[in-house]
Amino acid sequence: MTALLIDGHLAVGGSGTFDTINPATEEPIGSAADGDAADMDRAIGAARSAFDDSDWSRDVALRVHCLRQLRSALNAEIEALRAITVAEVGAPVSGTYASHLQGPVNDLAFPVDVAENYSWTTDLGVVSPMGITTRRALVREPYGVVGAITPFNFPHQINLAKLGPALAAGNTAVLKPAPETPWCAAEIGRIIAEHTDFPPGVVNIVTSSDPRIGARLSEDARVDLVSFTGSTATGAAVMASAAQSITKVCLELGGKSAFVVLDDADPVRACAAAAMAVSRHAGQGCAFTTRLVVPRDRYDDAVEAAAAAMAGIPVGDPTDPATVCGPLISARQRLRVQGYLDLAVAEGGSFACGGGRPAGLDRGYFIAPTVVRGLDNSARAAREEIFGPVLVVLAHDGDDDAIRIANDSPYGLSAAVWGTDSDRAAVVAARLRTGTVSVNGGVWYSADAPFGGYKQSGNGREMGVAGFEEYLETKVIATAVDL
Numbered sequence: 001m002t003a004l005l006i007d008g009h010l011a012v013g014g015s016g017t018f019d020t021i022n023p024a025t026e027e028p029i030g031s032a033a034d035g036d037a038a039d040m041d042r043a044i045g046a047a048r049s050a051f052d053d054s055d056w057s058r059d060v061a062l063r064v065h066c067l068r069q070l071r072s073a074l075n076a077e078i079e080a081l082r083a084i085t086v087a088e089v090g091a092p093v094s095g096t097y098a099s100h101l102q103g104p105v106n107d108l109a110f111p112v113d114v115a116e117n118y119s120w121t122t123d124l125g126v127v128s129p130m131g132i133t134t135r136r137a138l139v140r141e142p143y144g145v146v147g148a149i150t151p152f153n154f155p156h157q158i159n160l161a162k163l164g165p166a167l168a169a170g171n172t173a174v175l176k177p178a179p180e181t182p183w184c185a186a187e188i189g190r191i192i193a194e195h196t197d198f199p200p201g202v203v204n205i206v207t208s209s210d211p212r213i214g215a216r217l218s219e220d221a222r223v224d225l226v227s228f229t230g231s232t233a234t235g236a237a238v239m240a241s242a243a244q245s246i247t248k249v250c251l252e253l254g255g256k257s258a259f260v261v262l263d264d265a266d267p268v269r270a271c272a273a274a275a276m277a278v279s280r281h282a283g284q285g286c287a288f289t290t291r292l293v294v295p296r297d298r299y300d301d302a303v304e305a306a307a308a309a310m311a312g313i314p315v316g317d318p319t320d321p322a323t324v325c326g327p328l329i330s331a332r333q334r335l336r337v338q339g340y341l342d343l344a345v346a347e348g349g350s351f352a353c354g355g356g357r358p359a360g361l362d363r364g365y366f367i368a369p370t371v372v373r374g375l376d377n378s379a380r381a382a383r384e385e386i387f388g389p390v391l392v393v394l395a396h397d398g399d400d401d402a403i404r405i406a407n408d409s410p411y412g413l414s415a416a417v418w419g420t421d422s423d424r425a426a427v428v429a430a431r432l433r434t435g436t437v438s439v440n441g442g443v444w445y446s447a448d449a450p451f452g453g454y455k456q457s458g459n460g461r462e463m464g465v466a467g468f469e470e471y472l473e474t475k476v477i478a479t480a481v482d483l
Helices: 037-053 060-076 078-089 093-097 102-107 109-117 155-168 182-195 212-219 232-245 267-283 296-311 331-346 399-407 422-430 464-469
Strands: 004-006 009-011 017-022 027-033 121-127 134-142 145-149 172-176 203-205 225-229 248-252 257-261 289-295 350-353 370-373 390-396 414-418 436-439 472-480
Touching: 004 037, 004 182, 009 182, 017 078, 017 182, 027 182, 037 145, 037 172, 037 203, 037 212, 060 078, 060 102, 060 109, 060 155, 060 182, 078 093, 078 155, 078 182, 102 109, 102 155, 109 155, 109 464, 145 155, 145 212, 155 172, 155 182, 155 225, 155 464, 172 212, 182 203, 212 225, 212 232, 225 232, 232 248, 257 267, 257 399, 267 289, 267 296, 267 390, 267 414, 289 296, 289 399, 289 414, 296 350, 296 370, 296 390, 331 350, 331 370, 331 390, 390 399, 399 422, 414 422, 422 436
Parallel strands: 145 172, 145 225, 172 203, 225 248, 257 289, 257 414, 289 390, 370 390, 414 436
Antiparallel strands: 004 009, 004 203, 017 027, 121 134, 134 472, 350 370
């Protein structure tokens, strides 16, 4: 059983425990502490006291020391964390060597280095506004208490992408992870309690079977900033709740990203890349490119190429190093994805491959990688986030039309462009209203690159210096001087 971390102590949950389920087998693998409203109240209070009454917010060296301890301790237990991640998240084990585990742990170095070298105070020089000679200093300082609410799909990456910069910037934090993946967060709490010098209350982690417990972070006036990753609908609710106390919100929300293939691209290579991109981790990625936008006169070839690539993607046991597409996280999520597949058919689409449970996988929350053909961009299956290994192929009539289709979405998280003429592809990329764009397979994901979206994909950025600065307030101090 795992525990809560509140005020420096590992604690049982006020509601007892709840099961955590292996999505590949549908079997319980253990239990997690089930926090209640009183636990969350204590966690927020502890974070508030640690910020207001300790030197944490002012002691950069202490923050650097503690976060480097955490990174080292996580690496020391990386194999145990890998087993937990595969079992609880259903993440293919190959992914734990990259964005599911080892990448995020190693990326903790970035916000630590930023904090250690950051210009916390900038001299703006001497001026004489209104005839008063004044020296001005721009000071950056932490917001205060950060409430972090995280989803199930990449728990280590998202938990650490919030905790790392928030703590490095001098804030204290309360983390509420998704009910489906409590262990990944609770293990961070245990390691902090057992192997680091974080002062009590600086980091608090409350796991709970009740997703409403996280909502308390956006309702409590003691919380100064809420960082949320999840669905757009829930993000809107977080924003509305936080508005009651004018609490800052950073939101990383949904996506329905377009993979634009230009008419000079190699369609087989491009469509194979698109198929692989949407099949990783069973398509459970908000930035995955789930709309394949191809030239109309190459449509049938593109569908055939995507389906051939999809059919060859290894699906199944996430402990198998060859597996690319593991299970969805839960029975509920599998039913949701299947519902969208049924809807696609009702809207006039058909499947070039997939469309339901893979053959031979009668247990586990699996959906076969699926290519949907025959829809246009007005279909719900082409507009709404499915969060499964589903690629909808759409036809375009030239660059301007492709850009129109790509931008015709309430979302604006990511995109991809493929074409032989790199200058032409760059022009298309520049016209896409998204936070990130991959051109010809370029990788935008890294610790130093800010990530976030336009439109209903959220506001603010995570990672990079921009992500670090989301957790800072700006103050100007003006001192009259006698020259």
